[in-house]
Amino acid sequence: MTPPNGPSAAGTGAVPSLPIADQILEPSPARQLRRRVFGHAGITIGAGVLIFIIVVALLAPVLAPFDPLDQDLTRRIIPPVWHETGSWTHVLGTDQFGRDYLSRLIYGARISLLIGFVAMLISGVIGTTLGVAAGYFGGRVDMVVNFIITTRLSLPVILVALAVVSIIGNSLWIVIWVLGFLIWDRFAVVMRSSVQQVRDLDYVAAAKALGCSTTRIILSEIMPNIVNNLIVVATLEMAHAILLEAALSYLGLGVQPPAPSWGLMISEGKGMIFFDPWLIGIPGAALFAMVLAINLLGDGLRDVTAPENRN
Amino acid sequence: METILEVDGLTVDIPVAAGVLHPVRDVSFSVQRGETLCIVGESGCGKSLTSLAIMGLLPKKARRIARTLSFEGTALLGLSERRMGDLRGNSMAMIFQEPMTSLNPSYTIGNQLEEMLKRHRKASTREARERAIFLLEKVGITSAASRLTQYPHQLSGGLRQRVMIAMTLMCDPDLLIADEPTTALDVTIQAQILLLLAELQREFNMGLILITHDLGIVARVADRVAVMYAGQIVESGSVKQIFENPTHPYTQGLLECIPIPGKTPPGAHLGSIPGIVPALIGDQKGCSFADRCKYANPECAELRIDLRAAHDAGHVYRCVLTADQCAQNRHGESAA
Amino acid sequence: MLNYALKRLGVAILVATTVSIVTFSLLHLTGDPAMALAGAAATEDDIENIRRVYGYDRPFLVQYADWLIKAVQGDFGRSHYLKTEVADVVFDRLPTTMILGASAITFAFILSIPLGVLAAIKPNTIFDRLALTLAVVGQALPSFWFALIMIFWLGIEWRLLPISGTESWQNFIMPAVALGYYVTPAIMRLTRAGMLEVLASDYIRTARAKGIRPGAILFKHALRNAIIPVVALSAVQFGFMLGGSIVIETIFAINGLGFLAWESIQRADLPMMQAIVLVLACFYIVLTYLADMLNAFLDPRIRVV
Numbered sequence: 001m002t003p004p005n006g007p008s009a010a011g012t013g014a015v016p017s018l019p020i021a022d023q024i025l026e027p028s029p030a031r032q033l034r035r036r037v038f039g040h041a042g043i044t045i046g047a048g049v050l051i052f053i054i055v056v057a058l059l060a061p062v063l064a065p066f067d068p069l070d071q072d073l074t075r076r077i078i079p080p081v082w083h084e085t086g087s088w089t090h091v092l093g094t095d096q097f098g099r100d101y102l103s104r105l106i107y108g109a110r111i112s113l114l115i116g117f118v119a120m121l122i123s124g125v126i127g128t129t130l131g132v133a134a135g136y137f138g139g140r141v142d143m144v145v146n147f148i149i150t151t152r153l154s155l156p157v158i159l160v161a162l163a164v165v166s167i168i169g170n171s172l173w174i175v176i177w178v179l180g181f182l183i184w185d186r187f188a189v190v191m192r193s194s195v196q197q198v199r200d201l202d203y204v205a206a207a208k209a210l211g212c213s214t215t216r217i218i219l220s221e222i223m224p225n226i227v228n229n230l231i232v233v234a235t236l237e238m239a240h241a242i243l244l245e246a247a248l249s250y251l252g253l254g255v256q257p258p259a260p261s262w263g264l265m266i267s268e269g270k271g272m273i274f275f276d277p278w279l280i281g282i283p284g285a286a287l288f289a290m291v292l293a294i295n296l297l298g299d300g301l302r303d304v305t306a307p308e309n310r311n
Numbered sequence: 312m313e314t315i316l317e318v319d320g321l322t323v324d325i326p327v328a329a330g331v332l333h334p335v336r337d338v339s340f341s342v343q344r345g346e347t348l349c350i351v352g353e354s355g356c357g358k359s360l361t362s363l364a365i366m367g368l369l370p371k372k373a374r375r376i377a378r379t380l381s382f383e384g385t386a387l388l389g390l391s392e393r394r395m396g397d398l399r400g401n402s403m404a405m406i407f408q409e410p411m412t413s414l415n416p417s418y419t420i421g422n423q424l425e426e427m428l429k430r431h432r433k434a435s436t437r438e439a440r441e442r443a444i445f446l447l448e449k450v451g452i453t454s455a456a457s458r459l460t461q462y463p464h465q466l467s468g469g470l471r472q473r474v475m476i477a478m479t480l481m482c483d484p485d486l487l488i489a490d491e492p493t494t495a496l497d498v499t500i501q502a503q504i505l506l507l508l509a510e511l512q513r514e515f516n517m518g519l520i521l522i523t524h525d526l527g528i529v530a531r532v533a534d535r536v537a538v539m540y541a542g543q544i545v546e547s548g549s550v551k552q553i554f555e556n557p558t559h560p561y562t563q564g565l566l567e568c569i570p571i572p573g574k575t576p577p578g579a580h581l582g583s584i585p586g587i588v589p590a591l592i593g594d595q596k597g598c599s600f601a602d603r604c605k606y607a608n609p610e611c612a613e614l615r616i617d618l619r620a621a622h623d624a625g626h627v628y629r630c631v632l633t634a635d636q637c638a639q640n641r642h643g644e645s646a647a
Numbered sequence: 648m649l650n651y652a653l654k655r656l657g658v659a660i661l662v663a664t665t666v667s668i669v670t671f672s673l674l675h676l677t678g679d680p681a682m683a684l685a686g687a688a689a690t691e692d693d694i695e696n697i698r699r700v701y702g703y704d705r706p707f708l709v710q711y712a713d714w715l716i717k718a719v720q721g722d723f724g725r726s727h728y729l730k731t732e733v734a735d736v737v738f739d740r741l742p743t744t745m746i747l748g749a750s751a752i753t754f755a756f757i758l759s760i761p762l763g764v765l766a767a768i769k770p771n772t773i774f775d776r777l778a779l780t781l782a783v784v785g786q787a788l789p790s791f792w793f794a795l796i797m798i799f800w801l802g803i804e805w806r807l808l809p810i811s812g813t814e815s816w817q818n819f820i821m822p823a824v825a826l827g828y829y830v831t832p833a834i835m836r837l838t839r840a841g842m843l844e845v846l847a848s849d850y851i852r853t854a855r856a857k858g859i860r861p862g863a864i865l866f867k868h869a870l871r872n873a874i875i876p877v878v879a880l881s882a883v884q885f886g887f888m889l890g891g892s893i894v895i896e897t898i899f900a901i902n903g904l905g906f907l908a909w910e911s912i913q914r915a916d917l918p919m920m921q922a923i924v925l926v927l928a929c930f931y932i933v934l935t936y937l938a939d940m941l942n943a944f945l946d947p948r949i950r951v952v
Contacts (some may be wrong), residue, residue, distance in 0.1 A: 005682065105786070108794065127756050130789075135709040144758065147658075147661070147665070149663065150658075150662050150935075151662050151665045151666055151669065153883070153886075153929055153931070154662055154663075154666050154886075154928040154931045154932050155666060155669065155670070155890075155924070156887075156890025156891070156924060156927045156931075157887075157890060157891075158891055158893055158894065159890055159893060159905075159908055159920075159923065159924055159927065160670075160673065160924060161675060161892070161913055161921050162908075162909075162912050163673070163924070164673055164674075164914045166913075166915070167674065167915075168678060170893035191784070207732075211815060215684070238785070239786075243789055244731050246791075247790070247791055247894055248799065250894070251893075251894065251909070252793050263789075266791070266792060270795060273795060273798065273799055273803070274803060277799050280792065280796075281796075284789065284792035284795070286798070287789050287792065288787055288788055288789065288792070291786075291789070292784065292787035295783055295786055295787050296783065299783065333897055366856060368855055368856060392861075396858045396859075396860060396861075397857055397858060398858065399857065399858035400856060400857035400858030400859070401858055403911045404856070404857075405856045407849065407852065407853065407856075411744065412848065412849040413849045413850055413852075413853045414850055414853065415850040415853075415854070415871075415872070416850070416872065416944070416946075416947060416948060417945070417947060418870050418871075419869045426857070426859065427857055427858075429856070430858060430859055430860070431858060434943055462947040464947065464950070466726065475853075478857070483879075548912075585917070
């Protein structure tokens with residue numbers, strides 16, 4: 001059956017399909033995807049910056065000039081190298097305890113990445129399970145999951161996180177688990193609607209007709225087709241977790257001092273905002289850069305794999 | 312009869328990924344006041360784009376060229392968007408194909424009707440309301456006053472199309488373009504709407520361009536007919552000339568597709584035209600119908616073919632064959 | 648429409664009840680309230696006494712039922728720390744947070760809706776890119792850092808605005824911006840997407856064919872339809888902002904519910920914490936309910952059945 005040629009009847013800006021020869025000469029879908037991925041500024045910049053940060057974090061023991069926890073009260077609040085009184089020994093200066101800021105920055109990346117990644121995994125598992133169940137089984141299951149999601153959405157996340165952490169005690173892992181158990185809602189919502197879109201398609205019906213078990217259908221037929229949405233949400237929730245941890249640490253109920261969490265660094269530096277604004281400027285800029293990179297990557301992936309899901 | 316619309320050499324070009332699309336090529340016709348011109352052709356022949364080009368409603372990327380495109384003496388091509396907006400809905404109006412989605416779902420019928428008079432005539436709400444009721448009754452909608460407060464979703468497709476017609480008449484236009492106004496409606500309602508349009512045209516003394524792919528409608532309603540194929544007018548003339556003496560092979564093919572009660576023997580093959588419409592991207596050479604035409608010669612694909620006169624005045628067609636040869640072909644077919 | 652309203656109301660009440668259970672459980676079961684109250688230096692006896700006096704030795708469900716029944720009547724108990732009725736303090740501080748939230752969402756609307764409309768009229772031009780870039784940047788900026796930067800530049804360096812307290816309306820400008828910018832990208836994107844979709848619809852083509860002026864097409868015909876999903880989103884975002892106000896209020900020393908929550912957490916004032924979480928959650932539930940109703944009202948297809 002040959003494809004229709006020429007403009008459509010409605011006429012307002014309809015673009016016709018290509019004649020057959022051109023379709024044969026077009027690059028393959030895989031090649032097109034690769035081209036779109038690398039051609040997309042957001043993905044390349046985002047991924048580039050993120051990979052850079054990850055590499056720096058992994059090589060922290062090698063790259064950091066000093067021990068981030070090492071206090072030296074004789075070298076307190078030295079400004080960064082671009083000030084008149086700065087020096088190359090401490091490129092980004094020192095804080096009020098004489099700790100090298102560059103080293104703290106580098107090690108702080110580890111904390112943000114760890115928390116972001118693991119909290120994203122935990123919330124991803126919870127949210128995806130709920131969302132896929134709701135989307136695939138529909139009916140009562142869907143109703144119950146929707147109710148759970150609405151309940152979760154009604155809770156003020158930061159308040160609850162703060163309250164729980166204040167009761168249990170704040171350590172790195174408690175923060176990670178609390179966040180993981182709180183930010184799964186977007187996973188659930190997106191996975192639910194993705195599964196709903198896919199579950200009525202022919203190949204799923206075919207699998208059912210063949211007598212495949214539910215688990216098999218979900219894992220082999222449905223999941224591969226919604227994995228791209230999952231990845232997009234995962235990147236965005238990782239950024240979300242990083243920002244939340246920073247806020248919690250800023251308020252003193254996140255990572256414990258003397259760990260070099262960027263949020264904590266900002267909190268410790270805010271008292272000196274009048275004279276030494278770079279104490280909050282530098283870790284904040286790092287946070288901003290990291291979250292921006294992850295968001296660019298996530299947005300870019302969404303543009304490339306499923307632009308219709310922009311909202 | 313006075314000419315209200317003059318179109319000469321209208322061409323629309325749309326740049327697309329694969330090149331430049333030429334959906335409308337060198338189209339020429341005119342419309343007199345009080346006359347119905349039917350533009351007929353299959354889906355994709357460019358008839359809708361032609362009407363959008365006249366109204367200035369083409370998509371942004373499209374380019375519109377013409378030797379003449381004038382409405383009541385005003386040249387439309389160079390007209391600013393502002394002046395065009397003054398003309399649209401005012402002296403030239405248009406109805407579209409899909410009544411279900413052509414009305415704004417968030418405003419009442421009354422609001423959308425009255426808005427026209429307020430925009431073009433600075434009328435008061437009361438004046439606009441009166442005119443709206445008057446026109447709703449004219450188009451056959453009962454209890455018009457109560458309809459004004461209804462929303463589009465509360466009306467059926469047929470009713471919505473009547474409302475659309477009433478809407479176009481609010482400012483008493485001189486030219487009405489109806490783009491397949493009955494295609495989306497039930498067959499029983501189609502006839503009603505068409506009759507309505509014909510009545511209103513007479514009463515308001517408008518020029519009417521009716522775009523359709525249904526030859527049955529053309530036979531009933533048209534004064535003049537223009538047959539379009541692949542962006543060009545391949546034949547045009549009075550309705551009598553086209554139906555009694557179809558000259559262009561495409562027109563002949565179209566008419567053969569229609570079973571005529573009484574004439575067509577039961578069980579006989581209905582005519583059909585093999586092949587598909589060509590892609591209109593890039594330079595077009597020769598006759599677009601050549602690859603589907605029974606009588607094509609090699610030269611048909613090469614020459615540039617202009618409209619030429621058939622036997623009667625006002626009847627033109629676009630083919631290398633003479634009018635006599637075409638008539639012979641046709642009689643040969645019906646004899647076979 | 649009435650049926651719809653009642654059904655949604657039922658769901659809302661159910662959600663509120665569940666939230667109360669979750670809140671109560673979270674705060675009572677994650678640690679020992681009596682120990683937290685007693686402090687680090689307390690003895691075993693002290694803790695036992697406290698447990699008896701405050702009723703923490705009763706079964707969990709009894710404690711919950713008791714609290715819920717009183718809460719529904721507006722009695723949230725007494726603050727451990729302030730020695731006053733919790734309800735009094737909470738509702739005393741609530742208006743300030745409301746004002747902050749309202750200013751923040753107003754700022755968000757003023758910024759995002761015109762930008763969204765502009766980006767939709769001129770898609771893929773520099774305006775569109777600019778709006779989308781702003782959106783991406785806005786979502787990456789940590790709110791507390793943004794607040795500190797504004798304090799530094801606008802409050803300290805250039806001395807344009809006051810940096811703490813709530814004496815005058817100027818005190819609310821920086822906090823409103825700090826709180827509101829975070830929801831701006833979502834609202835702007837949704838407005839843009841909605842406008843793009845609506846502008847391509849048939850009834851807009853009809854409006855153009857009627858000769859309606861471009862301004863009226865945008866703001867009367869298009870925006871009215873495009874704004875419907877934005878309303879729902881805004882209600883949800885407003886709810887989030889109320890919860891997220893704790894950070895902004897502590898930075899700008901604004902005496903609202905968020906700041907109160909912060910103080911209560913520091914002081915392990917359990918009744919206060921519970922009350923605040925429940926009140927804010929109920930606000931969110933009411934807001935989404937109202938947004939649902941407003942949505943139904945704005946879309947005549949649901950309203951006039």
